[in-house]
Amino acid sequence: MSNRQHEPASTTNSLADQVRRGWSTFTALFGNDRLGQIGLLLLLGFIFIGAFAPFLAPYDPGEMNRDDQGDILRLDGPSTDHLFGTTQLGRDVFSQVIVGTRVSLLVGVSAATMSVFIGTNVGLISGYKGGYVDDVLMRITDIAYALPFLPFVIVLVVILGADIMNIIIAIALIQWRSTARVVRSQVLSHKERPYVESAYAAGAGDLRVMYRHILPNVLPLVFLYAALAIAWAIIAEASIAFLGFGDPELHSWGQMIYDAYNVDAIRFAYWWVIPPGMSIVLLAMSVFFVGRTLEQITNPELRHRE
Amino acid sequence: MTLLEITDLQTQFETSEGRVHAVDGVNLSLEANESLGIIGESGSGKTTIAKSIVRLLPDNGEIVDGEVRYDGDDITEYSDRQLRKQIRWNEIAVIPQNAMNGFDPVYTVGDQIVEVITAHTDTPNDEAMERAKSLFQTLGIDEDRVHDYPHQFSGGMAQRAMIALALALDPSLLIADEPTTALDVMIQDRILHRIQELQDELDTAMIFITHDMSVVSETCDKIAVVYGGRIVEFADTETIIKNPRHPYTLGLRNAFPSIMTDDQDLVSIPGTPPPLLEPDEGCRFAPRCPFAEERCWSETPQSEPYGDGNTIECHRADEHERIRPEASKSETWREQEEVIEADD
Amino acid sequence: MSFQSYVIRRIGQVIVTYWAFLTILFVLFRVVPGDPVSMHVQDLGAEAREERIAELGLDQPLYVQYVEYLRQLARADLGQSMIYNESVWNIIVVKFWNTIILMAASLILAYAIGILGGALLAWYRGTAFEKGGIVLTLLARSSPEFWTGIVLLGVFVFWLGLFPVGGMRSIGSELATGVGRYLSWDFVYHAVLPALTGAIYFLGTPALLMRNSMLDVLNADFIEIKKAEGLHPWNVLYKHAVRNSILPLVTIAAIAVGMAIGGSVVIETVFNWPGMGRAMVDAVNNNDYQLAMAAFFLMGSVVILMNFVADLLYVYLDPRVTYE
Ligand SMILES: Nc1ncnc2c1ncn2[C@@H]1O[C@H](COP(=O)(O)OP(=O)(O)OP(=O)(O)O)[C@@H](O)[C@H]1O
Numbered sequence: 001m002s003n004r005q006h007e008p009a010s011t012t013n014s015l016a017d018q019v020r021r022g023w024s025t026f027t028a029l030f031g032n033d034r035l036g037q038i039g040l041l042l043l044l045g046f047i048f049i050g051a052f053a054p055f056l057a058p059y060d061p062g063e064m065n066r067d068d069q070g071d072i073l074r075l076d077g078p079s080t081d082h083l084f085g086t087t088q089l090g091r092d093v094f095s096q097v098i099v100g101t102r103v104s105l106l107v108g109v110s111a112a113t114m115s116v117f118i119g120t121n122v123g124l125i126s127g128y129k130g131g132y133v134d135d136v137l138m139r140i141t142d143i144a145y146a147l148p149f150l151p152f153v154i155v156l157v158v159i160l161g162a163d164i165m166n167i168i169i170a171i172a173l174i175q176w177r178s179t180a181r182v183v184r185s186q187v188l189s190h191k192e193r194p195y196v197e198s199a200y201a202a203g204a205g206d207l208r209v210m211y212r213h214i215l216p217n218v219l220p221l222v223f224l225y226a227a228l229a230i231a232w233a234i235i236a237e238a239s240i241a242f243l244g245f246g247d248p249e250l251h252s253w254g255q256m257i258y259d260a261y262n263v264d265a266i267r268f269a270y271w272w273v274i275p276p277g278m279s280i281v282l283l284a285m286s287v288f289f290v291g292r293t294l295e296q297i298t299n300p301e302l303r304h305r306e
Numbered sequence: 307m308t309l310l311e312i313t314d315l316q317t318q319f320e321t322s323e324g325r326v327h328a329v330d331g332v333n334l335s336l337e338a339n340e341s342l343g344i345i346g347e348s349g350s351g352k353t354t355i356a357k358s359i360v361r362l363l364p365d366n367g368e369i370v371d372g373e374v375r376y377d378g379d380d381i382t383e384y385s386d387r388q389l390r391k392q393i394r395w396n397e398i399a400v401i402p403q404n405a406m407n408g409f410d411p412v413y414t415v416g417d418q419i420v421e422v423i424t425a426h427t428d429t430p431n432d433e434a435m436e437r438a439k440s441l442f443q444t445l446g447i448d449e450d451r452v453h454d455y456p457h458q459f460s461g462g463m464a465q466r467a468m469i470a471l472a473l474a475l476d477p478s479l480l481i482a483d484e485p486t487t488a489l490d491v492m493i494q495d496r497i498l499h500r501i502q503e504l505q506d507e508l509d510t511a512m513i514f515i516t517h518d519m520s521v522v523s524e525t526c527d528k529i530a531v532v533y534g535g536r537i538v539e540f541a542d543t544e545t546i547i548k549n550p551r552h553p554y555t556l557g558l559r560n561a562f563p564s565i566m567t568d569d570q571d572l573v574s575i576p577g578t579p580p581p582l583l584e585p586d587e588g589c590r591f592a593p594r595c596p597f598a599e600e601r602c603w604s605e606t607p608q609s610e611p612y613g614d615g616n617t618i619e620c621h622r623a624d625e626h627e628r629i630r631p632e633a634s635k636s637e638t639w640r641e642q643e644e645v646i647e648a649d650d
Numbered sequence: 651m652s653f654q655s656y657v658i659r660r661i662g663q664v665i666v667t668y669w670a671f672l673t674i675l676f677v678l679f680r681v682v683p684g685d686p687v688s689m690h691v692q693d694l695g696a697e698a699r700e701e702r703i704a705e706l707g708l709d710q711p712l713y714v715q716y717v718e719y720l721r722q723l724a725r726a727d728l729g730q731s732m733i734y735n736e737s738v739w740n741i742i743v744v745k746f747w748n749t750i751i752l753m754a755a756s757l758i759l760a761y762a763i764g765i766l767g768g769a770l771l772a773w774y775r776g777t778a779f780e781k782g783g784i785v786l787t788l789l790a791r792s793s794p795e796f797w798t799g800i801v802l803l804g805v806f807v808f809w810l811g812l813f814p815v816g817g818m819r820s821i822g823s824e825l826a827t828g829v830g831r832y833l834s835w836d837f838v839y840h841a842v843l844p845a846l847t848g849a850i851y852f853l854g855t856p857a858l859l860m861r862n863s864m865l866d867v868l869n870a871d872f873i874e875i876k877k878a879e880g881l882h883p884w885n886v887l888y889k890h891a892v893r894n895s896i897l898p899l900v901t902i903a904a905i906a907v908g909m910a911i912g913g914s915v916v917i918e919t920v921f922n923w924p925g926m927g928r929a930m931v932d933a934v935n936n937n938d939y940q941l942a943m944a945a946f947f948l949m950g951s952v953v954i955l956m957n958f959v960a961d962l963l964y965v966y967l968d969p970r971v972t973y974e
C-alpha cells in the first residue's frame with residue numbers, strides 16, 4: 001500500500017499543459033494546507049528581504065556607530081536609532097540580520113541544488129543500471145554516510161579556506177547521499193513498471209528512458225529532498241559559522257552568534273543573539289513547512305483532512 | 307433461537323461530498339447454526355453491514371440508528387470494553403477477504419493465534435499453541451507451520467490459517483466477507499467446502515458475504531439481497547434461487563449460469579448502482595428496473611412479508627407470477643438497457 | 651542467499667567502505683595542499699621544520715607514508731599530539747567515551763520521544779493535538795543545535811539557575827576513573843542540558859517518519875483484524891502498529907548516530923563538554939593535526955560500525971527481508 005504511486009507522468013504533453021497541471025497541483029496542495037501557506041508566506045518574506053537587503057538595511061553592517069560624543073556605541077540595547085541595538089564593536093544588529101538573510105538563502109539554495117543534482121544522477125544511474133555500477137555507486141554513497149558531516153565540512157573549509165563557496169561545496173559533498181538513496185529505491189520500483197517497457201518497445205534508448213521517462217516520475221521526490229536539503233544546508237552553515245569556521249567577510253547569522261558568544265555577551269545581550277537565532281529557526285521552519293506540503297505529492301496517503 | 311437480529315440499521319459515512327447512506331434501514335435475523343448469505347453488487351453496503359455488527363467502522367462512519375441484538379442484547383449500546391471482552395472473537399469472528407494481509411507480517415501465524423487465545427482466556431501459552439496446532443490440523447495444514455511467518459504461506463494456505471484463527475475461540479457467529487475472491491477457482495471451491503463442513507461440525511452460525519450468487523446458493527440456508535443499502539429481498543435459499551420475487555434478484559440470477567432456469571444467454575443488469583448520498587423518495591432500483599411504474603419513482607416501497615418468514619420490498623411484489631417469466635428473458639433487460647442509454 | 655552469506659557480504663562491503671574512509675582521511679590531512687600538516691610545520695623555523703618533517707616521516711614518498719599510516723592505525727597507534735606532546739590515544743580515549751555517553755543519552759531520549767510521539771500523532775490523526783505536535787516537531791528540527799543549546803542555557807541556567815553552565819563535573823567533586831565517572835548525580839546534573847539539546851534536534855526525524863509509517867500501517871487490513879479480535883487497543887497500537895512502523899526507523903537510526911557524532915562538535919562547544927567533538931575543533935584551531943585526525947577517525951569508525959549494526963538489525967526485525 002505504501003507503493004501506491006502517482007500516475008506515470010506523460011512525456012508527450014506540451015509545455016503549456018504541464019505548466020497548467022503543475023499550477024493546479026500547486027493550488028490543490030497549498031489551498032487546504034494552513035502550515036504550507038504559512039511556510040510559503042514566510043519564505044517569500046525572507047526572499048524579499050534577501051533580494052532587497054542593501055536597500056532595507058538602515059546602516060552598513062560593518063560600520064562602527066558612534067554616539068553624540070563620538071564614542072563607539074558598544075553593546076547598546078534596542079533604541080529607535082538601532083532597532084535591535086548594537087554589537088560589541090558598535091555595529092547595527094538589525095542591518096546585520098537583514099544582510100545575513102542573503103547568506104543563508106544563498107547557501108541554502110546553492111548547496112541544495114548541487115547536492116540534489118549529484119544525488120539524483122547517482123540514484124538514477126545506480127538504480128537503473130544495476131550490477132557493478134550500482135555496487136560502486138552505492139559504496140560511494142556508503143562512504144558519504146560514513147563521513148561525519150560537520151567535522152568533514154570543518155576540515156575541508158580549513159584546507160580550502162573559509163570562503164562561502166567552499167562552505168557550500170563542502171556541504172553539498174556530503175548532502176547528496178540521502179537524495180541518491182531515495183531516488184535509487186524509487187527508480188528500482190519504476191524500472192519494473194509497464195510504461196518503461198512500452199518505452200523500450202517504442203525504441204527508446206537507456207538515456208532516454210532514464211531521463212525522459214523515469215526521471216519525471218521521481219521528480220516530486222527530488223523536489224521534496226531539495227526542500228529538505230535547503231533547510232539542512234542553512235542549519236549546517238549557521239553551525240559552521242558559530243564554530244568560527246565561517247566566511248569572515250560575511251555577516252551571516254551564525255557568525256553573529258559566534259561573535260556574541262566569543263565576547264561572552266550571550267548572557268545579557270539578548271538583542272544581539274535572539275534576532276539572528278530566531279531568523280535561522282524561522283527560515284528553516286518555513287522551508288520544512290513547504291516541504292511537508294510537497295511530501296503529499298510523493299505520498300498521497302499523507303493528505304490530511306482539515 | 308434467534309442469535310442475531312438487526313432492526314432498522316442505518317450506517318452513514320461523512321465525506322467531503324456529503325453523508326453516504328451506506329446502510330439505510332436494514333432488517334435481518336439469523337438463527338443459531340444457520341448460515342446467511344448477503345449478496346449484492348459492489349458498493350451496495352455488504353461490508354458496511356458486517357462492520358456495523360462488530361462496530362469496526364472507519365473514523366468517518368457511524369451507526370446513526372437501529373439495533374443489533376445479539377442473543378437478545380442490543381450490542382450497539384455496549385461500551386467499547388464490553389464489546390471487546392464479550393463479543394469480539396469470543397462470539398463473533400471475522401474472516402477477511404485477503405488473508406495474506408489479515409496477519410501481522412512480523413509475527414508467526416501460531417503466535418498470532420496464541421495471542422488472541424491468551425487475550426480472552428487464562429490458557430497458558432503452551433496450551434494455546436497446542437490449540438493452534440490442532441486448529442491447523444483441522445484445516446488440513448501441517449501443524450509445524452504454526453511457526454511460519456504469514457509471507458511463507460501460499461494464498462489458499464493463508465486463507466485456511468485465517469479460518470483457523472477465526473475458530474480459535476469457538477465463536478458462535480462467523481462473518482466471512484468475500485473470503486475466497488482473492489484465490490483461484492479450484493482453491494476457492496475447496497475452501498468453501500471446508501468452511502461449510504466446519505460450520506456443520508462446529509454448530510456455528512455464519513454470515514457469508516459475496517457478490518457471487520452461485521457461491522451462496524451452495525453454502526447458505528438463507529439469502530439476503532442488498533441493493534443501495536437496503537435489503538430488497540430476504541428468503542430461504544431455495545426461494546431465492548427458484549422463485550424470487552424482486553426484479554433485482556431476478557436480474558442477478560440471470561447473470562449466473564449455474565442457477566439459471568432457462569437455457570438462455572447470460573445477461574447482466576444494465577445501468578449502475580444508485581448514488582447513496584442523501585437518497586430521494588422512490589424505489590432505488592427504479593432507474594434500472596424494467597417493471598418500474600409511476601409510483602415506483604415517488605414512493606419508497608416498504609418491506610412486506612411473504613411465505614415463511616421471507617420479506618420483499620417492491621410495489622409489484624404481488625405480480626411476481628407474471629414478472630418472473632418476463633424477467634428471465636434476456637430481451638427484457640436489453641430493452642431496459644436501451645431505455646437507460648436513451649435517457650443519458 | 652542465506653543469512654550467513656548475507657552477513658559475510660555485508661562485512662566485505664564494510665571493509666571496502668572503511669578502507670575508502672581511511673584513504674579519504676589520509677588525503678585530507680596529508681596530500682591536499684594547505685593540509686593541516688603543512689600548516690603545522692610552516693609555523694616552525696627552517697631547521698626545526700626539517701627536523702619535524704623527518705620525524706613525522708613526511709620526507710618519504712607519499713605511498714610509503716600511506717602504507718606507514720595504515721600500519722600505524724592497524725596497531726591502534728594514533729601518533730603523538732603536536733601540541734600536548736602526549737600520545738593522542740591517551741588524550742582522546744576518555745574524550746571519546748564522554749562523547750559516546752552524551753550522544754547515546756541524546757539519541758535514546760530522541761528516539762523514545764520520537765517513536766512514542768510519532769505513534770500518537772498518527773493515532774490522533776486530524777486532531778488539534780496532531781497539528782500542534784507537528785508544528786512543535788518541525789520547530790525542534792529547524793533550530794540548530796547551538797541555538798537550542800543557547801536557548802536552554804538562557805532559560806535554565808542564566809535565568810532559572812537550575813543547571814550548571816557547562817563542563818562535565820563540578821569543581822572539587824571527587825575525580826572518579828573508568829565507568830565511575832558516569833555514575834554520579836553530579837554527572838547527570840551536568841549532562842541534562844547537553845543531552846536534551848541533542849535530543850530536541852534529533853527527535854524530529856524519527857517522530858515524523860514514525861507518523862508517516864504508522865499512517866500506512868494503520869490502514870493495513872491486519873490492524874482491523876487485530877481490533878476485531880478484541881485485543882486491547884494499546885496492544886493493537888504497540889504490539890502491532892508500532893512494531894511494524896518501526897522498521898523504517900532502524901535504517902534512519904544509523905544515520906542519526908552519524909548526525910549525533912558529527913553534531914557533538916557543536917553541542918560540546920556550547921556546553922564546554924570535554925569530548926571528542928570539542929577536542930577536534932580545538933585541534934583544528936591549533937593545527938594539531940594528529941589529534942584532529944584521530945577524532946575524525948574515531949567518529950567515522952563509530953558511524954560505519956553503526957550502519958552495519960543497523961543493517962543486521964533490520965534483517966532481524968523484518969522476517970520478510972530477502973537478503974539481497
Ligand atoms: N470509509 C468510507 N467513507 C465513505 N464512504 C464509504 C466508506 N466505506 C464505504 N463507503 C461507501 O459505502 C458504500 C458501501 O460500501 P461497502 O464497502 O459496504 O460495499 P460492499 O457491498 O462491501 O462493496 P464490495 O462488493 O465492493 O466490497 C459504498 O458506496 C462506498 O463507497
Ligand code: SF4
Nearest residue numbers: 589592595602620621
Ligand atoms: S418497486 Fe418498482 S421499480 Fe422498484 S423493483 Fe419493484 S417494480 Fe421495480
Ligand SMILES: [Mg+2]
Nearest residue numbers: 352353354483
Ligand atoms: Mg465489501
